[in-house]
Structures are given as C-alpha cells and as structure tokens.
Amino acid sequence: MNSKLLLLADEAVAQAALDAGISGVYAYPGTPSTEITEYIQSSDKAQRENIHRNWSANEKTAMEAAMGMAFAGKRALVCMKHVGVNVAADPLMNSSISGVVGGLVFVAADDPSMHSSQNEQDSRFYGRFAMIPVLEPSSQQEAYDMTYYGFELSEKLGFPVMLRITTRLAHSRSGVVRREERAQNKLRFSDDPRQFVLLPVNARQRYKKLLAAQQDMQALSEASSFNAFFPGKDLSKGVVACGIAYNYLMENFPEGCPFPVLKVGQYPLPKTAIAQLLENCGEVVVLEEGYPLAEEMIGGLLNRGNKVTGRLSGLLPRDGELNPDIVAAAFGLKTTQLFEKPEVVMPRPPALCQGCGHRDMYDALNAAIAEYGERVKVFGDIGCYTLGYLPPFKALHACLDMGASITMAKGAADAGLEYAVAVIGDSTFTHSGMTSLLDAVYENSPITVIISDNEVAAMTGGQDSPGTGRLEAICAGLGVEPEHIRSLVPLKKNHDEMVRVIKEEMNYRGVSVIIPRRACIHTLNRKKNSKQ
Amino acid sequence: MKIDIILAGVGGQGILSIAAVIGEAALSQGLFMKQSEVHGMSQRGGDVQSNLRISDRAIYSDLIPAGKADLVLALEPMEALRYLPYLSAEGWLVSNSVPYVNIPNYPEEDKLKESIARFQRKVILDVDSIAREAGSVRAANMVLLGAACPFLRLDYSGLQQAVRRIFERKGEAVVELNLKALSMGKALAEQEFKP
Numbered sequence: 225m226n227s228k229l230l231l232l233a234d235e236a237v238a239q240a241a242l243d244a245g246i247s248g249v250y251a252y253p254g255t256p257s258t259e260i261t262e263y264i265q266s267s268d269k270a271q272r273e274n275i276h277r278n279w280s281a282n283e284k285t286a287m288e289a290a291m292g293m294a295f296a297g298k299r300a301l302v303c304m305k306h307v308g309v310n311v312a313a314d315p316l317m318n319s320s321i322s323g324v325v326g327g328l329v330f331v332a333a334d335d336p337s338m339h340s341s342q343n344e345q346d347s348r349f350y351g352r353f354a355m356i357p358v359l360e361p362s363s364q365q366e367a368y369d370m371t372y373y374g375f376e377l378s379e380k381l382g383f384p385v386m387l388r389i390t391t392r393l394a395h396s397r398s399g400v401v402r403r404e405e406r407a408q409n410k411l412r413f414s415d416d417p418r419q420f421v422l423l424p425v426n427a428r429q430r431y432k433k434l435l436a437a438q439q440d441m442q443a444l445s446e447a448s449s450f451n452a453f454f455p456g457k458d459l460s461k462g463v464v465a466c467g468i469a470y471n472y473l474m475e476n477f478p479e480g481c482p483f484p485v486l487k488v489g490q491y492p493l494p495k496t497a498i499a500q501l502l503e504n505c506g507e508v509v510v511l512e513e514g515y516p517l518a519e520e521m522i523g524g525l526l527n528r529g530n531k532v533t534g535r536l537s538g539l540l541p542r543d544g545e546l547n548p549d550i551v552a553a554a555f556g557l558k559t560t561q562l563f564e565k566p567e568v569v570m571p572r573p574p575a576l577c578q579g580c581g582h583r584d585m586y587d588a589l590n591a592a593i594a595e596y597g598e599r600v601k602v603f604g605d606i607g608c609y610t611l612g613y614l615p616p617f618k619a620l621h622a623c624l625d626m627g628a629s630i631t632m633a634k635g636a637a638d639a640g641l642e643y644a645v646a647v648i649g650d651s652t653f654t655h656s657g658m659t660s661l662l663d664a665v666y667e668n669s670p671i672t673v674i675i676s677d678n679e680v681a682a683m684t685g686g687q688d689s690p691g692t693g694r695l696e697a698i699c700a701g702l703g704v705e706p707e708h709i710r711s712l713v714p715l716k717k718n719h720d721e722m723v724r725v726i727k728e729e730m731n732y733r734g735v736s737v738i739i740p741r742r743a744c745i746h747t748l749n750r751k752k753n754s755k756q
Numbered sequence: 757m758k759i760d761i762i763l764a765g766v767g768g769q770g771i772l773s774i775a776a777v778i779g780e781a782a783l784s785q786g787l788f789m790k791q792s793e794v795h796g797m798s799q800r801g802g803d804v805q806s807n808l809r810i811s812d813r814a815i816y817s818d819l820i821p822a823g824k825a826d827l828v829l830a831l832e833p834m835e836a837l838r839y840l841p842y843l844s845a846e847g848w849l850v851s852n853s854v855p856y857v858n859i860p861n862y863p864e865e866d867k868l869k870e871s872i873a874r875f876q877r878k879v880i881l882d883v884d885s886i887a888r889e890a891g892s893v894r895a896a897n898m899v900l901l902g903a904a905c906p907f908l909r910l911d912y913s914g915l916q917q918a919v920r921r922i923f924e925r926k927g928e929a930v931v932e933l934n935l936k937a938l939s940m941g942k943a944l945a946e947q948e949f950k951p
Contacts, residue, residue, distance in 0.1 A: 339794070396790055397790065397793070559821060565838060566837050572766065572859055574802035
C-alpha cells in the first residue's frame with residue numbers, strides 16, 4: 225500500500241504521461257484541467273529530461289504544437305478544459321484526418337454543474353465528431369492506466385486519442401500504483417510525405433483511412449478491459465454506467481448490483497454488450513455524466529417502447545452532475561437524510577480578494593460611467609474580474625467566452641451603442657483578445673478596452689501569462705494609436721486619475737486601450753509564503 | 757471500518773491542509789481513501805468543502821451520500837451548518853466558533869448560536885484563540901484537526917507523523933507549531949467529550 229502515490233486524477237494523468245515517455249505537455253490553464261500541467265512543471269524528471277512544459281497562449285496553439293511533436297514521432301500530451309476544446313476544435317478535427325506518428329493524448333476536462341465554467345458541454349461529442357477513441361476513467365487509477373494505454377492506442381491506430389475527465393474526478397485524490405517508465409521516442413517522421421499536407425487531394429485519401437480505422441476502433445472497444453460486463457440476476461433492468469457514474473451506482477449497491485451492468489470506459493460504445501442488455505433486460509438505464517450521449521445513441525431517435533432511460537427520458541435530471549443520491553432516486557432507493565440545512569445558512573459566493581487591483585479598476589470604471597446611464601454598456605470576459613458582475617460592483621452587462629469582450633463591444637458599437645467598454649484580463653487578452661482588437665483597429669471602432677493586468681492567469685491559481693510585460697507593445701503593434709494606450713496603477717490614491725483617463729478615452733471616437741496594472745495579491749502572497 | 761468526513765470552510769482558510777494530513781495518515785496505515793476537493797472559482801472567498809472518505813474496503817463514490825457522514829469538520833460555524841444534511845444519526849459536528857464574515861447578509865450571532873445549540877452531537881471551540889496560544893492563528897486548522905481526533909479512529913502518532921511530512925519543507929519551527937496546535941485541540945476535545 226505504501227508504494228501508492230496519493231494523487232488527484234489530474235495528477236495521475238500527468239504521472240502516467242511522464243511514465244509513458246512524453247516529450248512534451250501543451251496546455252492553457254483552465255479549471256478543472258490546470259493541475260495536470262502544473263504537476264509536470266514541478267516534476268524532477270521533466271526538468272532533468274527537458275520535457276516541454278511551458279504554458280501555451282491558448283488551446284489552439286497548444287494542440288498545434290502537440291501535433292508538431294506528434295509529427296516528429298514523439299509523444300505529446302495536450303490538456304484543456306471543455307470550453308477550451310472549442311478553441312482547439314480546428315486542429316482537433318483536422319488531427320484525425322492527418323493522424324499522428326508519435327502518440328497524442330488529448331485531455332478534455334469537462335465541468336458538469338458549471339462549478340467554474342459558462343456551460344457544461346460534453347467533450348465525448350467532440351471525440352465522436354473527430355471519430356477518434358475516447359477513454360473515460362471512473363477512478364484515479366483508471367485515469368493513470370488509461371493515459372498510459374492512450375499513448376499506446378494512439379500509436380497503434382495512428383490517430384489521436386481523447387481522454388475525458390470531469391471536475392469531480394479531476395479534483396479528487398486517491399492512491400495510484402504506477403507502471404514501468406518508458407523512454408521517450410526518437411525523432412521519426414511519417415513514411416508518407418502526403419500525410420500531414422491536408423490539401424484536398426491528400427485529405428480525401430486520409431479521410432478514407434480514418435473511415436477505415438473506425439472498424440479497428442470498434443473492435444478495440446469491444447475487447448477493451450475498460451468496458452467490463454458484470455452479470456446480474458435481476459433482469460428487470462440492465463445498467464450502462466459511463467465513467468464515474470459507475471461509482472455512484474455501486475455506492476448504492478455495496479453488496480453488488482442485482483442488475484447486469486456494463487461499465488463503459490472506452491468509446492466507441494461497445495455494441496455487443498449493449499445488444500445483450502437490450503435483448504435480455506426489461507429496461508436499460510443509462511448513467512452518464514454530461515449530455516445524454518450514450519442514452520440517445522442506444523435508444524435511437526424514437527426510442528420505441530421507451531426501453532432506454534436516463535437523463536433524456538427524465539429518469540435522471542437533464543442537467544448538472546450526478547451524485548450518489550440522484551442515482552439512488554433513479555433506482556427507487558431511499559436516502560437517509562436526517563437533518564435539514566438551517567435557514568440561517570446564507571449562500572457565500574466567491575468574491576474578488578480584498579486589496580485586488582480589479583476592485584480599484586471597477587471602482588474607477590463605475591464612477592466614470594455613472595453619468596452616461598443606458599448610453600454605456602460594459603462587456604466582460606473570462607477570469608477573476610468576471611466577479612465584477614456581482615455586488616458591490618454590478619459592473620458587467622455581458623460575458624460570453626474568452627476574448628469576446630472586445631469583439632462584442634465592437635459589434636454593439638457597430639449597432640449604434642454610444643459607449644462600448646470591454647473589460648478583459650491580461651492572460652485572456654493574449655489568449656483570444658488580440659485578433660478581436662485587430663478587428664476593432666481595422667475599422668477604427670469607437671470602443672474603450674480595459675486590459676486589467678495582474679501579470680498572471682489568476683483565476684486558475686497564478687500561472688505565467690505569455691503576454692506579461694508586452695501588452696503595450698502588442699497593442700501598438702496591432703495599430704492602436706500610442707496616445708490612446710494608457711497605462712495606470714489601480715490603487716485607491718489614483719482613483720481620480722483613473723476616472724479622468726477612462727472618461728477621456730470613452731469620449732475618443734476610436735480604439736483606446738487602458739491598462740491598469742498591479743500584480744495579483746494572491747499570487748504575490750503565495751510566492752512570499754513559498755519563500756518562507 | 758469506514759469513516760466519511762466533510763471538511764468545510766471559506767476559501768483560503770486551509771481545509772485542504774487538514775485533508776492532506778488525514779489522507780497521508782490513512783494511506784500510511786494501509787487504508788483506502790478518496791478525497792474530493794474544490795478548486796477554481798470558489799476558492800476566492802466562497803464556501804469550500806472537501807469530501808474525505810477512508811475505509812478498509814475499496815471506496816466507490818468520491819462524494820459522500822446525504823445522511824452518511826460520520827463527521828463534519830468546519831473552520832467556520834455557518835459553513836458547519838451548511839453540511840448538516842450530510843450527517844448520519846451517529847455523526848458529530850466539530851467546528852470553529854469564530855464567524856468569518858465576508859458577505860453582507862451573514863446571520864446575526866444569536867441566530868447562528870441558536871441553530872448550533874439545537875444540534876446535540878457537537879464540539880465547538882474557538883480554534884483561532886487556541887492557535888494563537890499555540891503560537892500563530894495560522895495553525896487554527898491543526899487545532900481543529902486535533903479536536904476531531906476522538907472521532908477519527910486513526911492512530912494519533914500516525915497523524916503526528918503526517919503533520920511532520922506535510923509541513924517539513926516549511927522548516928522545523930512550522931512543524932513544531934502545527935504539532936503543538938494539534939495536541940492542544942486534542943486535549944480540549946477530550947475534556948468535552950469521552951468517546
């Protein structure tokens with residue numbers, strides 16, 4: 225037992241990738257995926273063997289760099305949160321056309337219940353869309369084993385493999401046993417000079433290869449030990465339990481489930497075992513975290529006879545993450561809750577830290593826009609400063625996706641909004657805001673962009689931001705007039721100056737960038753503590 | 757043997773260090789464990805919890821079902837009450853008595869005390885003051901862990917070793933402070949409660 229490492233599932237993925245001989249990890253921070261890359265960054269082995277581990281500017285650049293590594297025959301891990309998969313979707317969809325030489329495992333960390341996200345999209349759809357195998361662990365050990373196996377699978381098939389985890393598992397710790405360490409691959413290129421050049425003439429051939437490989441992927445799923453069938457005596461029901469949903473099922477049947485159970489950990493879905501359940505059982509209950517992907521596929525469009533039940537049929541809630549109590553209710557089992565939550569207990573939402581520079585920025589912004597009423601709208605973005613929507617600031621009127629603050633402000637200005645203000649963080653700006661700013665510069669849109677710079681990716685725990693120290697140069701390079709790039713220090717003593725500058729730039733009928741810059745106090749404190 | 761613990765507090769209070777010490781001790785005693793924690797947005801001063809499960813048998817769910825927890829261990833009294841629905845009939849509440857007020861609608865002190873008083877099986881201590889007595893308020897989380905010792909059914913020397921391992925990279929003074937805080941919490945809980 226002592227040889228077990230106590231790891232978050234995120235860390236188990238990272239350890240497995242190190243043991244499987246990756247030459248690099250590529251990622252942009254995003255809850256709940258961040259700890260994978262951080263684990264590799266703090267690993268002695270990664271340092272010793274010079275395994276690539278710096279953060280990428282966004283998920284798309286991460287995936288493309290990982291594809292470069294796979295092109296060169298080496299193993300690469302690429303990690304992101306579920307909405308990051310949207311950003312990386314272009315290289316992802318084309319990576320299954322080109323395929324890979326070195327193994328590539330693509331980790332998509334989904335966030336059902338939206339603990340730290342703006343939607344709960346299910347990355348298994350992306351796996352199916354790209355027509356690549358998807359692995360979905362139910363435990364920290366499986367997160368390790370599947371990552372290790374994922375690289376072998378990827379190289380065997382010649383295509384990337386997706387590993388899908390969810391917040392609950394990603395941020396839960398348990399004992400993990402390691403396997404033997406494997407050396408990194410040597411530099412090696414494809415024998416086929418056409419493979420990675422996706423001109424239509426080549427892509428058509430490659431697509432046929434991908435289609436032909438579907439049979440192999442299906443056969444591997446049918447035989448996979450990650451898809452396990454457990455017989456049961458009571459055939460009134462059969463259960464398909466995907467990923468960690470299996471845990472919630474078994475939690476409710478500690479002495480063994482009376483119904484036959486198919487535990488799913490590898491996609492495409494194994495057809496033989498599912499057919500067996502459909503033939504022999506009265507009802508097939510599908511337990512899955514996220515969207516009802518398996519339920520819809522198994523039931524079909526019409527689900528004749530309503531034999532297949534789950535989130536879609538209404539047996540389980542359509543949204544939010546599962547838990548043991550929800551699954552208990554689906555099987556008609558009683559829960560044993562004795563005590564109610566007392567009425568005095570109030571919600572305690574997250575808030576900007578005391579002393580945070582974003583607070584001073586919002587105080588100044590609110591003072592500056594007060595007199596314009598409905599003639600001004602503030603477009604927010606993704607980061608700590610999104611909390612500016614909440615009291616006491618109530619400063620934001622929109623927040624859509626990474627970088628959208630600037631482009632939405634531009635579109636609203638195009639529509640006739642008089643004062644369009646964007647609030648974006650430094651890391652989010654270099655992730656996806658630079659091209660937005662270029663669109664605004666190109667048309668000299670009358671928008672005011674506030675890049676609230678704390679010199680770090682703060683919300684995810686203080687990761688380095690590739691744009692630190694370069695924001696003014698980037699904005700000038702994109703064509704913003706130098707006299708309309710205004711740097712400030714967001715402190716109480718500078719409040720009046722900040723209000724004046726914001727007002728001045730709002731009344732300039734072109735693109736302005738205001739950069740209030742003060743280091744994240746959370747990150748500063750952490751650095752101080754780690755020095756002690 | 758199984759013990760299911762809900763650790764509760766406010767982001768930044770240090771519940772994850774408590775979880776780390778218990779987890780380390782459990783693993784070194786050859787037990788199975790799963791510990792789910794909250795990262796990300798909630799850590800900015802929001803309510804945070806960690807589900808910690810220890811057993812001599814394999815554990816399935818990372819989450820504790822409602823009504824099944826043996827212990828709610830909280831660094832903040834209102835946060836302790838939030839998780840009452842998870843306590844079992846034999847479950848205990850061990851909590852700091854000092855409110856952490858960072859919301860405008862935080863309950864009045866009398867009403868909060870009244871709600872806590874209504875619950876029978878509890879140990880409520882001013883762990884902040886005890887930690888100050890031990891040397892620093894930053895060790896409040898270890899005082900609370902000490903206070904939970906009578907309910908943990910884990911070997912005390914194992915917990916001490918775990919404290920040592922978790923804090924050793926911060927130097928001997930920090931280790932000693934945390935060990936002292938642990939023992940003070942334990943002594944006070946044992947005065948109030950004999951298992």
